Amino acid sequence: xxxxxxxxxxxxxxxxxxxxxxxxxxxxxxxxxxxxxxxxxxxxxxxxxxxxxxxxxxxxxxxxxxxxxxxxxxxxxxxxxxxxxxxxxxxxxxxxxxxxxxxxxxxxxxxxxxxxxxxxxxxxxxxxxxxxxxxxxxxxxxxxxxxxxxxxxxxxxxxxxxxxxxxxxxxxxxxxxxxxxxxxxxxxxxxxxxxxxxxxxxxxxxxxxxxxxxxxxxxxxxxxxxxxxxxxxxxxx
Amino acid sequence: xxxxxxxxxxxxxxxxxxxxxxxxxxxxxxxxxxxxxxxxxxxxxxxxxxxxxxxxxxxxxxxxxxxxxxxxxxxxxxxxxxxxxxxxxxxxxxxxxxxxxxxxxxxxxxxxxxxxxxxxxxxxxxxxxxxxxxxxxxxxxxxxxxxxxxxxxxxxxxxxxxxxxxxxxxxxxxxxxxxxxxxxxxxxxxxxxxxxxxxxxxxxxxxxxxxxxxxxxxxxxxxxxxxxxxxxxxxxx
DNA sequence: ACCTGAACACCGTTCAAGT
DNA sequence: ACCTGAACACCGTTCAAGT
Numbered sequence: 064x065x066x067x068x069x070x071x072x073x074x075x076x077x078x079x080x081x082x083x084x085x086x087x088x089x090x091x092x093x094x095x096x097x098x099x100x101x102x103x104x105x106x107x108x109x110x111x112x113x114x115x116x117x118x119x120x121x122x123x124x125x126x127x128x129x130x131x132x133x134x135x136x137x138x139x140x141x142x143x144x145x146x147x148x149x150x151x152x153x154x155x156x157x158x159x160x161x162x163x164x165x166x167x168x169x170x171x172x173x174x175x176x177x178x179x180x181x182x183x184x185x186x187x188x189x190x191x192x193x194x195x196x197x198x199x200x201x202x203x204x205x206x207x208x209x210x211x212x213x214x215x216x217x218x219x220x221x222x223x224x225x226x227x228x229x230x231x232x233x234x235x236x237x238x239x240x241x242x243x244x245x246x247x248x249x250x251x252x253x254x255x256x257x258x259x260x261x262x263x264x265x266x267x268x269x270x271x272x273x274x275x276x277x278x279x280x281x282x283x284x285x286x287x288x289x290x291x292x293x294x295x296x297x298x299x300x
Numbered sequence: 301x302x303x304x305x306x307x308x309x310x311x312x313x314x315x316x317x318x319x320x321x322x323x324x325x326x327x328x329x330x331x332x333x334x335x336x337x338x339x340x341x342x343x344x345x346x347x348x349x350x351x352x353x354x355x356x357x358x359x360x361x362x363x364x365x366x367x368x369x370x371x372x373x374x375x376x377x378x379x380x381x382x383x384x385x386x387x388x389x390x391x392x393x394x395x396x397x398x399x400x401x402x403x404x405x406x407x408x409x410x411x412x413x414x415x416x417x418x419x420x421x422x423x424x425x426x427x428x429x430x431x432x433x434x435x436x437x438x439x440x441x442x443x444x445x446x447x448x449x450x451x452x453x454x455x456x457x458x459x460x461x462x463x464x465x466x467x468x469x470x471x472x473x474x475x476x477x478x479x480x481x482x483x484x485x486x487x488x489x490x491x492x493x494x495x496x497x498x499x500x501x502x503x504x505x506x507x508x509x510x511x512x513x514x515x516x517x518x519x520x521x522x523x524x525x526x527x528x529x530x531x532x533x534x535x536x537x
Numbered sequence: 538a539c540c541t542g543a544a545c546a547c548c549g550t551t552c553a554a555g556t
Numbered sequence: 557a558c559c560t561g562a563a564c565a566c567c568g569t570t571c572a573a574g575t
Contacts, residue, residue, distance in 0.1 A: 078559080101549065111560050113551080118558095122549065172409060175461045176468075188493075188501060195500035208500070209507035213462075214455065214520035221458025222450075224412045231413075256425075263432035263445070264425060270446035283451035290527030315540080338568065348541050350570080355539095359568065 078110060080118045084128045088167070091129060095231065096169045099126075130173040131186040137163035138186070138193060149200035150288055154281060156193050157219045161280050164223040168231050171224035178216075191216060203295040211291045218287045222280050229276075246272050315347060317355045321365045325404070328366060332468065333406045336363075367410040368423040374400035375423070375430060386437035387525055391518060393430050394456045398517050401460040405468050408461035415453075428453060440532045448528045455524045459517050483509050 076082070086107050090099050101112040101122070108115075119125045137159045147155060164170040177187040195212035203211050233245040250272035253264050313319070323344050327336050338349040338359070345352075356362045374396045384392060401407040414424040432449040440448050470482040487509035490501050 100547085102547085111562095112549085113561065114559050116550070175458075175465050178462065178465065188490075188498070192498050192501045195504065199500060199503075205503075206507075209504045209511060210516055210519045211523065212500070212504070213459075213516065214523045217458035217462060217520060218451065218455045218524070219458070220461065221412075221454035221456070224457065224461065225415065225450075225454060228412045228415065253425075261425070261429050263436060263449070264429045266436075266442075267432065267446045267449070270443075274446065279447055279450065282447045283454060286448065286451045286527035286531060287455070287524050288527070289530050290523035290525070293526050293530055294523060337566085339566085348543095349568085350542070351540050353569070 078108060078114055078118060080128070082108065083115055083118055084125070084132055087125055087129045088133065091169050092167055095234075096172075126173055127177060127185065130170065130177050133163055133167050133170055134160070134174065134186045134190060138189060149197040150292075152197045152200075153194060153215065153288065154284060156190070156197075157215075157284050158277070158281065160190065160219060161223050161226065161277065164227050165230065165276075168227040171220055171227045175220055175224070194219075198291065201292055201295060203291060207294055211294070214291065215284075215287060218284065222283060226276060226280070242276075246274075315345060315351055315355060317365070319345065320352055320355055321362070321369055324362055324366045325370065328406050329404055332471075333409075363410055364414060364422065367407065367414050370400055370404050370407055371397070371411065371423045371427060375426060386434040387529075389434045389437075390431060390452065390525065391521060393427070393434075394452075394521050395514070395518065397427065397456060398460050398463065398514065401464050402467065402513075405464040408457055408464045412457055412461070431456075435528065438529055438532060440528060444531055448531070451528065452521075452524060455521065459520060463513060463517070479513075483511075 083104070086104055087099055090103060090107065094103070099122075101115055105112045105115055115125075119128070138156065146152070164174075174187060174190075177185060178191070191212065194215050195208065198212045198215065199205075199208055229245070230242075233242055236245060236248075250268045253261070253268035253271060256265055258265060320341070323341055324336055327340060327344065331340070336359075338352055342349045342352055352362075356365070375393065383389070401411075411424060411427075414422060415428070428449065431452050432445065435449045435452065436442075436445055466482070467479075470479055473482065473485075487505045490498070490505035490508060493502055495502060
């Protein structure tokens, strides 16, 4: 986000956990999950591999810190303007996460792992809190809070994860390939499926080609929100 | 599923892609994603690492084959009895996948990656077809098919992925730890959160402790299905 | 056709030694 | 307190050589 010009070296300021995490995120974004290496990282930071271990316990902790940093940034887009309705608030948080995991295709997988760590003081549970608070504002009965918030989280993480996998697959086709080309290829493959075995997938191939990722994510979120609020309106289970 | 007694060796019958995939699944299940190693695998099959490469191109292909085999098994539980309603059918398929990813915690992550491969002749798209066909049976208008089926897939994969992460986290606490102990720890951690910052998560801590994974998965699926069918009943967007 | 096993390049992590 | 860089054990993958 900040303006930077360096490429590989950046001497002067000493190593710090912050700089390491920042470099790790860049590496993850440009080279993928397999590209984050203590050697590549130390080269980028102009030091040796061992130096990093003074600031960070191991690779797992580094991935956790990178995930936290990115999610924290994604959750801080909001504040200005009038507070949105609960529904719009959820939409905003969800879209923020979706876009973050578009820019950082490794995010969704890491987040899923992160959410289940018991020491809940990382950023991941803040996401759950952020969704959940608006679920309660939506008028969902208290005994359904956990289920409703969980369902929304699952949808969001599932969609973000799928989108990230698509992006990774697009990239793996070669540097020249773009999203439209990838969708076109998928759509064509679907149209070539056996009509007896895959009638639905074939029927939907055209929609797959023409759909807009973000819009479709929000449409799907709308369906889940409809289900959640329908349950809120109903008297009792 | 079949009865077996061997531990590490099983000479006699020659190496085959099938036996390799079977051993890979066992390794994945017992030792986790990091436990699948060409060396561990070849030891288990009483051969050298190189032998495996005659039957399988590389590790990615091996993971893909393992995923396919497990999903195929999960999708074949159904046939007997009267054909269920579309809604029950989706529930059945979803629960099959949820349970499969409970037995194979590595499944959800792999499946997400698998679904975006363009050569769509693997088992993964069959899952999409299986869900989608019942979505159309549900009376969802044609132009919403893709969105509705995608939303269901995202929820299912997100929930399965989260569940798998929880299982992995439980195991990592030590071999003696069980699900109840893990939930208890998470719940306790949530209750210890700051009341100002985490009112919702705290309020929901007790439900988190007492919930049943499978039941909550189906409840959440019910919410999404409600949203999907509500859209079906509505006239036009 | 199928398997062996040494070898290559690379990985995460450690640690004595430096400043 | 912080960093260096060689070293260890391990990984995926290749390939000449065997049967």
